[in-house]
Amino acid sequence: QQYRLSRMGDYNSREVSNFIVDADAGKLSVAEKQLFGRFMEAVVKQDNVAARELENELKKIPASSFMTRFNLFDVYSTDEKKAGQVAEKLLKDQPDDITLNVLRAEVLFDYDKYDESVKYCDKLIGLWPQYAYALELRARNYQALGLPEKAVGDYDQAIQLFPANKLVPYHRSTALMDLDKYKEAIPGLLQAFSFNPGYIWTTYNLARCYYKTDMPDSALYFVNIHLQQHPDDDDGYDLKGDLYYDRDDYANALDQYNQAIHLSPAREIFYEDRGNAYYYDQKYSEALADFLKAVQLDKHRAYSADRVSDCYYELKEYKKAISYDQMAVKDDPTYKDAYVGLSMSKVEIGDYKGAIADCSKAVAIDSTFDRALGDLGWAYYCAGDNDACIVYSYKALHYDETATYAMFNIALATLKKGEAEKAKALYREFIAKCKDKGYTISDGAIDDLKNLMKQNVAVDDCKYIITQLFQKEL
Numbered sequence: 094q095q096y097r098l099s100r101m102g103d104y105n106s107r108e109v110s111n112f113i114v115d116a117d118a119g120k121l122s123v124a125e126k127q128l129f130g131r132f133m134e135a136v137v138k139q140d141n142v143a144a145r146e147l148e149n150e151l152k153k154i155p156a157s158s159f160m161t162r163f164n165l166f167d168v169y170s171t172d173e174k175k176a177g178q179v180a181e182k183l184l185k186d187q188p189d190d191i192t193l194n195v196l197r198a199e200v201l202f203d204y205d206k207y208d209e210s211v212k213y214c215d216k217l218i219g220l221w222p223q224y225a226y227a228l229e230l231r232a233r234n235y236q237a238l239g240l241p242e243k244a245v246g247d248y249d250q251a252i253q254l255f256p257a258n259k260l261v262p263y264h265r266s267t268a269l270m271d272l273d274k275y276k277e278a279i280p281g282l283l284q285a286f287s288f289n290p291g292y293i294w295t296t297y298n299l300a301r302c303y304y305k306t307d308m309p310d311s312a313l314y315f316v317n318i319h320l321q322q323h324p325d326d327d328d329g330y331d332l333k334g335d336l337y338y339d340r341d342d343y344a345n346a347l348d349q350y351n352q353a354i355h356l357s358p359a360r361e362i363f364y365e366d367r368g369n370a371y372y373y374d375q376k377y378s379e380a381l382a383d384f385l386k387a388v389q390l391d392k393h394r395a396y397s398a399d400r401v402s403d404c405y406y407e408l409k410e411y412k413k414a415i416s417y418d419q420m421a422v423k424d425d426p427t428y429k430d431a432y433v434g435l436s437m438s439k440v441e442i443g444d445y446k447g448a449i450a451d452c453s454k455a456v457a458i459d460s461t462f463d464r465a466l467g468d469l470g471w472a473y474y475c476a477g478d479n480d481a482c483i484v485y486s487y488k489a490l491h492y493d494e495t496a497t498y499a500m501f502n503i504a505l506a507t508l509k510k511g512e513a514e515k516a517k518a519l520y521r522e523f524i525a526k527c528k529d530k531g532y533t534i535s536d537g538a539i540d541d542l543k544n545l546m547k548q549n550v551a552v553d554d555c556k557y558i559i560t561q562l563f564q565k566e567l
Contacts, residue, residue: 100225100255104196108166109133111192115159125151125159165196173200189220198230207234225255233264241271259288263295270298275305291322300332309336327356331363334370343374361390365397372400377407388417395425402434411438429455433465436472445476463493470502479506497527501538509545513554520562539565 099110113133116126128151135143148167154160165183169176177200180193187193198213214231217224232247248265252258262281269278282299285292296319303312313336320329334349350367357363368383381404387397398421405414415438421431432455439448449472455465470485483506486499493499500523508516527534542555559565 100223101229101258102195103226104169104192104199105166107192107195108162112159112163112166121159122154122157124154125157128154129159129163169196173203176200177204191217191221191224194220195227195230198227202230202234202237205237207237210234211238223254225251225258225261228254229261229264232268236264236268236271239271241268244268245272260285260292263292266302267298270302273305275302278302279306290318294319296322297326297329297332300329304332304336309339312336325356327353327360327363330356331366334366338366338370338373341373343370346370347374359390361387361394361397364390365400368400368404372404372407375407377404380404381408388420393424395421395428395431398424399428399431399434402431402438406434406438406441409441411441414438415442427458429458429462429465432458433462433468436465436468440472440475445472448472449476461492463489463491463496463499466492467496467499467502470499470506474502474506474509479510482506495530495532497523497532497534498537500526501534501541505538505541505545508542508551508554508558511551513551517554517558517562520558524562534563539563543567 099107102110112129115121116129121129128147132144132147132151135141135147151160151163152167161183165176165179168179177197180196180200184190184193184197194213194217198210198217201207201210201213211231211234214227214234217227218231221227228247228251232244232251235241235244235247245265245268248261248268251261252265255261263285266278266281266285269275269281279299279302282295282302286295286299290296296315300312300314300316300319303309303315313333316329316333316336320326320333323329330349330352334346334353337343337346337349347367347370350363350370353360353363354367364383364387368380368387371377371380371383381401384397384400384404387394388401391397398417402414402417402421405411405417415435418431418434418438421428422435425431432451435451436448436455439445439451449469452465452469452472455462456469459465466485467489470482470489473479473481473485483503486502486506489496489499490503501520504516504519504523507519524534526532539559542559546552546555556567559567
């Protein structure tokens with residue numbers, strides 16, 4: 094049983110075990126054994142004053158193999174880096190000593206020297222293939238190096254060798270989260286939670302996993318526990334805000350984002366999240382202020398600049414909107430949403446050629462980008478190319494059958510081409526489909542027909558479609 098337990102021993106536990114074994118085997122002097130026994134008794138009783146006094150007495154004992162290791166043990170508790178250096182020297186004479194190799198691996202890990210720590214873990218596993226802790230430590234190094242698949246493999250072996258350790262599954266789950274395998278991560282986190290509800294960030298990670306797997310009630314349950322445990326955690330409030338935001342409960346979302354910002358006023362992502370809540374609550378001025386703050390905090394964050402542009406667009410300040418989307422694509426030439434934003438603003442100022450060029454860039458980046466395809470169709474409509482409008486609007490529908498704006502752009506362009514009966518049939522088809530599927534028909538579909546009437550185009554047909562097919566009053 095002691096051998097099995099030693100499979101999960103870190104440096105401290107292994108060295109204490111070594112001291113006890115040596116004492117029982119008669120390898121210590123009488124003074125060493127007596128003082129070490131009293132020292133361990135004080136440690137068990139958590140009598141720190143007595144432990145420190147006995148530790149000082151132990152140091153007065155003449156040099157021996159035991160005292161060399163005990164002094165190293167003491168140094169490790171106060172100066173980990175120095176202990177690692179001492180261990181490295183001792184390893185020259187004792188290269189295969191398990192405990193010294195563990196100490197060296199731990200120190201390197203704690204000082205972010207993950208590649209070097211892995212080498213010591215490799216050596217430990219070679220010396221003792223059943224050493225579960227060495228596999229766990231190597232797995233944690235792999236995670237830090239951005240190699241979560243390797244980490245999961247080592248965690249699996251560690252669990253197989255020592256399934257009694259209830260916390261290794263937690264670390265395995267964090268590696269699965271790094272692989273975006275949130276559903277698979279949940280059981281290990283729940284196991285850790287049942288064993289130790291306050292272990293590290295178990296409740297926060299459970300909340301994240303449930304959030305990512307579309308289980309918001311469970312996510313809210315665990316994030317509330319997390320915030321009780323860690324009331325000063327900004328990320329916890331931000332995640333809770335996201336949960337309310339997804340429910341369109343913007344008031345509660347804003348309360349949570351406010352807490353996050355209060356705790357960490359220099360994190361731009363919190364301003365972005367609060368800005369989104371304001372934006373979708375149609376409070377565009379407040380949203381603008383938050384997105385501008387995010388840009389101020391990180392001038393090279395394309396997303397923030399694009400969202401500033403979205404706010405200016407809603408506030409009908411199209412030239413300002415264009416300037417910020419230009420900033421976004423300068424920072425990230427592949428940022429397809431910003432090209433679509435540029436196109437929308439240029440349509441509003443009558444630069445249809447520029448709008449077509451910008452949307453075409455978005456489509457070149459992602460040929461399946463339904464919004465870019467649909468907006469490209471609209472830009473062509475505004476430029477007077479009805480056939481191109483129809484082609485690209487159908488492409489948008491191919492990738493998003495809920496794109497109702499594209500449906501009615503097809504019918505509108507058909508009407509403007511002079512094909513009134515075909516256009517009416519399309520309007521009937523699309524209106525029926527929206528009712529059957531429960532899709533919302535925006536007022537823009539009718540507004541576009543009214544604009545045709547203002548241009549004195551197909552006036553009677555527009556009236557018929559509005560009043561008879563949409564069943565709306567003029």
